[in-house]
Amino acid sequence: MNEGGTSNAGGIIGFLDFGFTKFVTLKAIKVLYALGLVLLVLGWLGFTLVTMFQNFFAGLGIFFVGAIAVVVYGLLFRIQLELIAVIFRIGENTSKLVQMGEMKG
DSSP: OOGGGOOOOOHHHHHTOTTOOSOOHHHHHHHHHHHHHHHHHHHHHHHHHHHHHHOHHHHHHHHHHHHHHHHHHHHHHHHHHHHHHHHHHHHHHHHHHHHHHHHHO
16 A cells, blocks of 8 residues: 555546546546546637637637636536545544454453
């Protein structure tokens, strides 16, 4: 087991674990976060460019307001993913405490 109590099993092996004995969520969250940020920035830039071709000043406004929105939505997305990670870490730590209690008892 590594940090966070997750197993070192490969991603595909963990994904195909139908007994749900290995958590892949904590590894997947890193990928989801990166993918989410990339999509957020690409959406903002695409919307800005489309708006600039229609009306330059409106596009300029979208660029600046959109930058603030990207930061806010990126932060909210990060908080959501951290809450998911906390839930899984609580579950892992609870399992460890149960195992420790069984060893003592």
